[in-house]
Amino acid sequence: MEASEAGVLASACERRRTVRTFDGTPLSPEACELLETLASNDENPYRIPVELRLIDAEKFGATSRVIRGTSWYIVGSLPRCVHAEEAFGYVVERLVLAATAHGLGTAWLAGTIDRPAFEHVVGVDRDENRIMPAAIAVGTPAPRASALERVMRSKLHADERAPWNTLFFQGDLAHPMASPDACDPAISAAFSCVRLAPSAQNLQPWRLVCSDGRIDLFEDRTLPLRSIGDVQLVDMGIAMLHLKAGLARRGVHGTWSFDGPVAGAAGADASATYIATISY
Numbered sequence: 001m002e003a004s005e006a007g008v009l010a011s012a013c014e015r016r017r018t019v020r021t022f023d024g025t026p027l028s029p030e031a032c033e034l035l036e037t038l039a040s041n042d043e044n045p046y047r048i049p050v051e052l053r054l055i056d057a058e059k060f061g062a063t064s065r066v067i068r069g070t071s072w073y074i075v076g077s078l079p080r081c082v083h084a085e086e087a088f089g090y091v092v093e094r095l096v097l098a099a100t101a102h103g104l105g106t107a108w109l110a111g112t113i114d115r116p117a118f119e120h121v122v123g124v125d126r127d128e129n130r131i132m133p134a135a136i137a138v139g140t141p142a143p144r145a146s147a148l149e150r151v152m153r154s155k156l157h158a159d160e161r162a163p164w165n166t167l168f169f170q171g172d173l174a175h176p177m178a179s180p181d182a183c184d185p186a187i188s189a190a191f192s193c194v195r196l197a198p199s200a201q202n203l204q205p206w207r208l209v210c211s212d213g214r215i216d217l218f219e220d221r222t223l224p225l226r227s228i229g230d231v232q233l234v235d236m237g238i239a240m241l242h243l244k245a246g247l248a249r250r251g252v253h254g255t256w257s258f259d260g261p262v263a264g265a266a267g268a269d270a271s272a273t274y275i276a277t278i279s280y
């Protein structure tokens with residue numbers, strides 16, 4: 001990732017909020033072109049091809065009951081395979097952050113969409129070898145959130161994040177980091193980007209263990225598996241993108257690997273599943 005792109009994405013981590021209320025105006029031709037260009041970039045650490053496109057969902061009779069004032073969505077699918085969800089999260093979050101940087105609002109939607117209609121649009125209902133982990137509403141944010149959105153944000157504690165010492169660890173999962181001051185400033189700045197990431201039901205399943213020159217990522221899954229798969233793996237892919245951008249903004253260029261954590265990094269915490277490592 002280029003330093004200039006990393007700077008834009010990492011700053012957008014700080015500005016992004018889920019937007020469910022849009023101003024009702026159609027997307028401008030420039031915004032459509034931007035989103036289509038962003039949707040064509042499917043680079044991800046797993047090299048899984050991800051097909052994304054921008055649609056006016058109204059034309060397909062596809063809606064979300066929580067979204068007001070836009071009918072534009074980014075939809076897509078990818079092969080049903082190991083790491084598909086993380087790859088989808090990584091690719092789509094890069095688009096979400098770049099769209100945020102251009103003043104657009106976005107909402108990740110895995111549950112509160114008319115799933116059969118969206119799955120029909122991308123064809124996964126006719127191809128059992130592909131999945132559609134989520135769709136993303138996009139548009140110009142309205143000046144004021146709908147009453148429904150305000151209630152949702154309050155119930156989800158959407159402006160809050162779990163304490164630092166429950167997400168970030170030193171050496172293994174038995175040793176929480178007390179505060180951002182407990183590690184190198186470049187690493188703690190990147191961890192702050194991770195902490196601000198969106199996640200299904202704001203459950204923040206990521207656990208990051210820092211040791212010499214590497215960070216191991218674990219998933220603490222709390223949502224039950226459903227037919228759509230492990231949505232919290234999408235959250236993990238999102239966290240990976242935030243970590244990569246946060247590090248690259250500070251000139252730390254990490255390399256992904258997936259060959260298991262350093263011995264004992266999971267510690268006594270059997271509920272955490274190893275996902276990936278970034279080395280620098």
Ligand SMILES: Cc1cc2nc3c(=O)[nH]c(=O)nc-3n(C[C@H](O)[C@H](O)[C@H](O)COP(=O)(O)O)c2cc1C
Pocket residue numbers: 016017018019020066107108109110111112113134152156157158159196197198199200201202231234235238
């Ligand atoms: C993979 C994923 C799926 C989500 N699914 C939904 C959804 O179905 N409906 C919804 O209203 N919000 C959904 N969200 C948005 C989260 O509720 C939101 O990210 C979280 O509450 C934190 O708020 P914030 O994004 O404003 O920081 C989803 C987010 C992610 C990352």
